Amino acid sequence: MDYDKLGLKMGLEVHQQLNTDEKLFCPCSCELTDKKPDYKVLRNLRPTQSELGKVDRAAFEESRRKLQFIYEAYKNETCLVEVDEEPPHPLNKEAVKISLIVASLLNMNVVDELHTMRKQVIDGSNTGGFQRTGLVATNGYMDTEYGRVIIENLCLEEDAARRIGQKKGNVVFRLDRLGIPLVEITTDPSMKHPDQVKEVAYQIGQVLRSTKVKRGLGTIRQDLNISIREGARVELKGVQDLDLMAQMVENEVKRQINLLEIMKELQKRDAHVDDTIYDVKDLFKQTESKIIAKALKDGSVLAIKLNGFAGLIGKEVQPSRRFGTELAGYAKKMGVSGIFHTDELPAYGITQKEVDTVLEFVKAGEEDAFVLVADDDEKARNALLEVLRRAKTAIIEIPEETRKALENANSEYLRPLPTASRMYVETDIPTTVISRDYLENIKNNLPELPDEKKARIIQQYNLSEDLAHQLVRRNRAGDFEEIMASSNLDSTTVASTFAYTIKELKRDGKDILKLTTDCLKETFALVEKGKITKEAVQEVLVGVCDGEKSPEQAAKDLNLTMLSEEDVESVIDDIISSNSKMVEERGMGAMGALMGKAMAKLKGKADGKLVNKLLRDKLQNK
Secondary structure: OOOOHHOOEEEEEEEEEEEOOOOOOOOOOOOOOOOOOOOOEOOOOOOOOOOOOOOOHOOOOHHHHOOEEEEOOOOOOOOOOOOOOOOOOOHHHHHHHHHHHHHHHHOEEEEEEEOEEEOOOOOOOOOOEEEEEEEEEEEEEEEEEOEEEEEEEEEEEEOOOEEEEEEOOOOEEEOOOOEEEEEEEEEEOEEEEEHHHHHHHHHHHHHHHHOOOOOOOOOOEEEEEEOOOOOOOOEEOOOHHHHHHHHHHHHHHHHHHHHHHHHHHHHHOEEEOEEEEOOOOOHOOOOOOOHHHHHHHHHEEEEEEOOOOOOOOOEEEOOEEEEEHHHHHHHHHHOOOOEEEEOOOOOOEEEEHHHHHHHHHOOOOOOOEEEEEEEEHHHHHHHEEEEEHHHHHHHHOOOOEEEEEEEOEEEEEEEEOOOOOOEEEOOOOEEEEEEHHHHHHHOOOOOOHHHHHHHHHHHHOOOOHHHHHHHHHHHHHHHHHHHHOOOOOOOOHHHHHHHHHHHHHHHOOOOHOOOOOOHHHHHHHHHHOOOOOHHHHHHHHHHHHHHHHEEEEEEHHHOOOEEEEEHHHHHHHHHHOHHHHHHHHHHHHHHHHHHHHHHHHHHOOOOHHHHHHHHHHHOOOO
């Protein structure tokens, strides 16, 4: 694709949880739990007007779904602050400090005062109907292969509640995640090439990993804003895989190009949409469609006519996704399972005769189409109203949307883009003043970036690039250096334990939480003192994981403790004696075979260099 000609513009939003002991506005734990909740809270949320008298469009659409929200709460991970029954406590100072470190690493201008705001969100992810957020810094930058990218804003905010599931109009959230501090980093829309987005996401990730942030699934979330010149700004939520970013950009650009083609064809046909919703229930009395048959008992079968849309609803807009899928996405937000439309019928038990009957009933012409919904009457009507709204928009423009990124690099509709009519000043939290002296002290003590750290430990400890990369990526470089600072061990042996051995133990289901830095220090101390071989380290660690014991006790229980030099010499004497004929015939040529026998008999209880020396000396003296 010629992205310059298309006028492609992209921006990135990165949300990263901070690894603090307490939440942003209360002293609760920042750990997630799957325990049975100690109590539950039921809430209904509704949108309110901003100071300008406007209602945010995203909040308004959520309110039309008429959902109730059930919140699971706990004694240790939540308190009255998360339930919105107690005012928030002052800002977490540790979280503020980490956000200032990140801002400084991104070359940003930090504000003099941090003001906490309320951002209206009524999708249920916050009990109070808003998320607390505060602007920390602005106008930073990052240099890339494709040019400089401006980091517009860095905000410190509370994470949302975890969505657990939905049943019969009740959405269940878990409050353990609500209030965990996170930073939101937003770039400007200056990126013009898909590979540049990937590079910026990687660099921001490198900055974050150099600070005190959480690791693991769900701790970092990335949203991608995309537009083309004749299209519209779309926000893709949850772009997790950096390697899929370029494909997601390409698929979104394709979607907008195809929607533009559909729009131009609709305009050429002088397409229009009637607001009439037709009750076509009586036309399906003898239907073989299971979905419609169910609706005949306790619901409605409703239809709308789309003038000039025939053949276009089935047009592909993304790989394996059609314009009809776009319409269905709007309908599903109102609680229905899907829609039927003429470009895919007859199918799903609906016959051609039934299709013709509906077309005749709504007085459709050759270029006209209909959309059908079979469900509860109110849900079906609301779903078709959404389809009508989306179909009308299709004739004049591409709508601005928030979309969910899918694993196959496509996306699906979530909600309209929010507007500026959703921000309020938080009156319960005092302003946090950021002194210049405090900020200067932070800037003078910034952490080492991961790429810099990798290059340094490769040179300092003579490690391979792969080992150094794994240490930095797994955030174990500090532990590695701590052990190396107090020992003369082989750096590759220590690094391999952190980079691969522990990973293998975790994959085997071992309790690696027992392998603390102190435990690993003790294990390597046994190697340095000659009590175990380096080859026995993994077995000792397995013993620690499997029981409540020290590395030294694990080594004794597993019979891995090294033999004395006298005991090793005795074993070698026995092997030479048992293989005297081979020694007579081959002399020093028997060295390899005897070394193998010795190591097999010693089973890791002797250092290979010692065995080799003793065996060589004895053969030379024969």
